[in-house]
Amino acid sequence: MPTCKLPDYITSCSTCTKGVPCMIYSGTCLPVSGGGACGIDPPSGCPFQCFPSAIDSTNWLFTFKSNPVPSDVGGIGPFNGVINYSLPNSITNMTMSGGVFQGSPKKITFSDPSFLDNKILQSVKFDGIDVTTPEYRPSIPDYVTQVTLTNCNLKNIPTLTWPTSLTFLSLQHNTINTLPEVGGASYNSTNNLVNLDLSYNSLSSFELVLTKLQVLDLSYNSFSSIPTSIYSMTSLTSLKFSGNPLTTAVTADQYNILSKLATLTMPIVTNCPSGSGLKSTPSTAVSICVVGATSSSSSTGLIIGIVVGVVVLIAIIGGFFWYRRRKAASEQAESNFTEFDPSYPLPGSRRRTEMENRGSTGTNPSKQRRTLTGRSRTGTNGAPNTGSAPVWDKDLLLPTRSNPDTKTRSSIALETALNPAIEVLDENEMIYTRTLGKGAKGVVWLASYAGDVVAVKKMANSITEKDREDSLSNLVAEANLLFTLRHPHIIQLIGVVTDLMHDVAVVLEYMDLGDLRDILIKKKPSPTFDWSNVKGTYALQVAQGLAYLHSKSPPLIHRDIKARNILVDSQKGAKICDFGESRLRSYQETMTSNVGTARWIAPEVILNDDYSERADIYSFGVLLSEIDTHNIPYADVNLDERIIVQRVAVGQLRPKFSDDCPEKLRRLANHCMQADPALRPDASKVVSSLTDLLESFVQH
Numbered sequence: 020m021p022t023c024k025l026p027d028y029i030t031s032c033s034t035c036t037k038g039v040p041c042m043i044y045s046g047t048c049l050p051v052s053g054g055g056a057c058g059i060d061p062p063s064g065c066p067f068q069c070f071p072s073a074i075d076s077t078n079w080l081f082t083f084k085s086n087p088v089p090s091d092v093g094g095i096g097p098f099n100g101v102i103n104y105s106l107p108n109s110i111t112n113m114t115m116s117g118g119v120f121q122g123s124p125k126k127i128t129f130s131d132p133s134f135l136d137n138k139i140l141q142s143v144k145f146d147g148i149d150v151t152t153p154e155y156r157p158s159i160p161d162y163v164t165q166v167t168l169t170n171c172n173l174k175n176i177p178t179l180t181w182p183t184s185l186t187f188l189s190l191q192h193n194t195i196n197t198l199p200e201v202g203g204a205s206y207n208s209t210n211n212l213v214n215l216d217l218s219y220n221s222l223s224s225f226e227l228v229l230t231k232l233q234v235l236d237l238s239y240n241s242f243s244s245i246p247t248s249i250y251s252m253t254s255l256t257s258l259k260f261s262g263n264p265l266t267t268a269v270t271a272d273q274y275n276i277l278s279k280l281a282t283l284t285m286p287i288v289t290n291c292p293s294g295s296g297l298k299s300t301p302s303t304a305v306s307i308c309v310v311g312a313t314s315s316s317s318s319t320g321l322i323i324g325i326v327v328g329v330v331v332l333i334a335i336i337g338g339f340f341w342y343r344r345r346k347a348a349s350e351q352a353e354s355n356f357t358e359f360d361p362s363y364p365l366p367g368s369r370r371r372t373e374m375e376n377r378g379s380t381g382t383n384p385s386k387q388r389r390t391l392t393g394r395s396r397t398g399t400n401g402a403p404n405t406g407s408a409p410v411w412d413k414d415l416l417l418p419t420r421s422n423p424d425t426k427t428r429s430s431i432a433l434e435t436a437l438n439p440a441i442e443v444l445d446e447n448e449m450i451y452t453r454t455l456g457k458g459a460k461g462v463v464w465l466a467s468y469a470g471d472v473v474a475v476k477k478m479a480n481s482i483t484e485k486d487r488e489d490s491l492s493n494l495v496a497e498a499n500l501l502f503t504l505r506h507p508h509i510i511q512l513i514g515v516v517t518d519l520m521h522d523v524a525v526v527l528e529y530m531d532l533g534d535l536r537d538i539l540i541k542k543k544p545s546p547t548f549d550w551s552n553v554k555g556t557y558a559l560q561v562a563q564g565l566a567y568l569h570s571k572s573p574p575l576i577h578r579d580i581k582a583r584n585i586l587v588d589s590q591k592g593a594k595i596c597d598f599g600e601s602r603l604r605s606y607q608e609t610m611t612s613n614v615g616t617a618r619w620i621a622p623e624v625i626l627n628d629d630y631s632e633r634a635d636i637y638s639f640g641v642l643l644s645e646i647d648t649h650n651i652p653y654a655d656v657n658l659d660e661r662i663i664v665q666r667v668a669v670g671q672l673r674p675k676f677s678d679d680c681p682e683k684l685r686r687l688a689n690h691c692m693q694a695d696p697a698l699r700p701d702a703s704k705v706v707s708s709l710t711d712l713l714e715s716f717v718q719h
Contacts, residue, residue: 023065028100029081032060035069038107040081042068042096051087051095070094079106082116083125083147100128101157106137113140117147117170124149124172129157136160142187145171147657168193170657175199181208189216191236192657196221218259230254238262238284239671245269250276257282262671268295268308277307281682287670287694304690437523438499442514444468444526449475449516455533460490465529473513477524491523497598498525500575508564510586510596530586530594539582539649550681551716554646559709560593561585565639566702568595569632576631580638581619582645617664618652622694625668633696639705640691643684644674670694683712 023045032041035055048057048066055069073081073094081094106113113135117125126149134157135143143159144167150156151172158180159166165187168177173193185208195217199209209215212229218238225237225246233254239262249258250273258277261284268291269277277283278300285305291297296312299305448468455463455474460482464475476497478490501512513526532538535557542548550558561580568575577584577595584597621637623630641652648654652674653663666672673692676685687708693699700708 023063025063025065025102026099027097028102029098029104030102031104032067032069033062034058034060034067036071038074038109040070040073040079040094040104042070042098044068049087049096051089051092068096070096074107074110077109077111078114079110079112080114080116083127098127100130101134102130104131105133106135106140108137108139110137111139112142112144114144114146115148116145117149124170126155128154132158134158135163138162141165143167145169147171150177169655183208184211185209186211186213188212188214190220191216191218193219194221196223198222198225198227225249228252233257234282235259243267245273245277256280259284261286261673265308266292268292268310270310274298274300274307274309277305278302282685284689303686437495437515438502441498441502441512444514444516446516449526451475460486461494466526468513468526471513472529474527474529475516475524476527478522494523494525498523500598501525501527504568504575504598506564506567508560508592508594509567510594510598527596530588530591532587532589534596535582535585535587535593535646538587539646542649544649544677544679549679550647550684551713555709555713555716557585557587557593558643558646559706559713561595561642562639562702562705562709564593564595565635566706569635569702574632577635578620578624578638580635580642582642585642617660618667621696622668622670623696625664631696632702633699636691636699636702636705637693637696639702640688640699641674643688643691644676647676647680647684647688648674681712683708683715687712 023043025043026045028043029040030043031037032043035041041060042054043060043063044066046066048068051068054072057066057068059065060067070081070093072092073079079094081096081098083098084095085097087095087097115127117127124147136158138160140160140163142165143163145156146167146169148155149172150168151174156177159182161182162184163182164184166182166185167187167189169189170192171190173190173195175195175197176190176199188209209227209229210231212232214234215229215232216234216236217240218236220240222237222240223242225242226248228248228251230252231254232252234257235249235252235255236259238259242260242263243265244267245260245265249255258280259282263286265286280300280303283300283303283305285307287306291308291312295308295310297306298309298312300307450467452465452467455465457463457479460479462477462479464477466473466475476494478487478494482490498512498515501510505511510530511528513528515526516524548554565577565580568577577598579597580595584595585593586596587593617625619638619641621630621634624634644652653672655675656663656672658666663672673689676688687700687705691699691705
């Protein structure tokens with residue numbers, strides 16, 4: 020294998036189709052899925068690979084990765100430069116990613132000034148690429164209208180020749196602390212901007228007056244006050260200012276300007292400066308400290324202090340009585356609870372009727388009772404029981420209370436193993452076809468029973484003995500809960516099956532389109548799949564299911580609302596599922612899950628505080644962003660999972676929406692994601708808002 024003098028780089032190769040990027044390797048070729056076969060480039064004598072998958076219609080995407088593996092898809096490799104390569108004439112959107120977290124951008128050398136000059140390019144995006152010096156940034160053609168430089172190690176706006184046609188500029192997730200001097204060349208190049216995103220930087224001042232600017236995002240900077248220049252931007256319709264340490268109030272005139280904006284986000288304020296008070300904007304429902312407003316900071320602080328004091332007192336009293344009650348219940352557990360033995364068929368089942376008719380086949384349940392706190396202490400003859408019947412803990416809870424021993428939250432108490440009214444289906448009549456989904460502890464099968472197609476949720480064969488009892492309890496708890504629920508947008512329980520291994524499987528109705536997450540991955544936004552039809556309908560149906568759960572007494576809290584837990588059917592629409600594991604998952608498991616539940620759950624749940632059904636409303640707001648963008652929340656944030664969760668918990672991070680998202684829908688979602696649970700709408704109001712939104716689409 021020849022040794023190449025140049026490092027790994029992107030170029031044009033005669034053996035690749037014209038315009039297709041070619042990766043030249045300095046050492047061994049590292050083939051990835053979607054790339055061509057490895058070969059030897061005749062001119063250089065170096066290993067190479069063509070990457071046709073880096074091009075998708077009018078989009079060009081290449082991502083840096085030092086050690087790609089065969090399963091990687093698309094344009095991906097350890098490139099250090101771009102040499103003698105120009106974008107094909109079909110490309111309008113170019114994205115190059117360094118594939119790194121915030122603060123560690125990759126340096127790429129651009130030796131060909133014509134790299135981006137294909138005459139029709141509209142959008143240029145560098146994500147995680149260091150562009151701080153000229154040798155590490157290409158020339159941007161004058162006809163480009165959109166530029167995004169995210170996580171590019173910028174401390175100021177580069178003094179480069181910006182396109183005169185530039186209307187969109189995003190510089191988020193940098194460390195920018197200074198802006199171009201008014202009247203300078205870089206300042207003049209921003210005159211035509213319509214949309215400017217400077218979120219997640221270090222700005223404390225903003226003196227630019229951009230007369231054509233309509234959308235400005237200054238979220239998560241270091242502003243202590245709203246810059247006065249903003250009030251001179253007469254074209255501005257959207258201002259995002261969340262996550263800034265505001266310490267000053269606005270005047271009545273400034274408030275009037277802010278209140279007229281179609282979109283406005285501000286930091287959550289509970290304490291206003293002296294001589295000012297909170298005032299809510301009429302259209303965006305945002306609270307702002309306004310000079311001369313009636314509610315003073317001192318009265319607000321007093322009210323908060325009183326409320327906190329009362330809550331603490333109630334918690335102390337409640338904790339005392341809870342301890343007394345728990346201790347009493349523990350002493351009487353063995354006499355008050357019985358355990359279900361899965362080896363014996365449940366009352367009303369066909370197998371139990373047959374056994375009772377035969378008279379002697381099974382164990383008589385009246386002669387063998389077990390406590391829920393453990394296995395039977397004695398057998399039917401009084402000897403110690405050493406059998407392996409499953410154990411269910413009487414303290415398995417489903418949320419409005421918190422179990423102090425396990426930090427598991429829940430909505431109902433599992434006081435018996437399995438509700439005897441649940442129909443037990445004949446395992447021998449269940450025909451399993453194929454698996455629909457697998458997890459570490461469970462598997463869902465497609466099956467037919469008595470001519471009907473069903474989904475069967477079982478424990479995985481590979482499950483460890485350590486996890487078997489918990490998983491079995493989890494399935495039983497889910498069956499018990501679903502048996503009590505009847506709603507067109509809640510997944511329906513058909514029954515359960517048991518086998519000779521004493522395992523229980525939950526039989527559910529089958530939904531032919533799978534889960535909503537997979538649908539969003541496969542489909543792209545289009546006139547036939549947008550908020551005016553399919554998306555809006557699915558969102559409304561999920562809200563209706565939530566309204567039903569929350570109408571129960573006490574309210575049932577799902578706690579894991581996200582697209583993956585919404586099943587969809589071509590005839591029945593969307594239904595909420597997964598009432599088992601998510602409800603029993605501990606706080607620690609939730610926090611350590613990989614890009615999992617933590618991205619959707621409310622701040623109060625992340626912080627392990629008491630929470631109510633309004634936690635589901637927050638998750639629903641996140642779900643709306645997921646449906647809108649087709650991405651999981653914070654997919655565009657290059658931060659470690661734990662950092663993301665921490666920022667969500669303290670209100671410094673919220674999901675984003677697409678530019679095509681209806682403003683009313685965006686406003687509803689932000690209302691659902693209010694940091695204060697009391698400010699979130701209840702599910703019935705969400706249903707009403709979505710109904711009105713869908714009707715407005717029909718009218719237009």
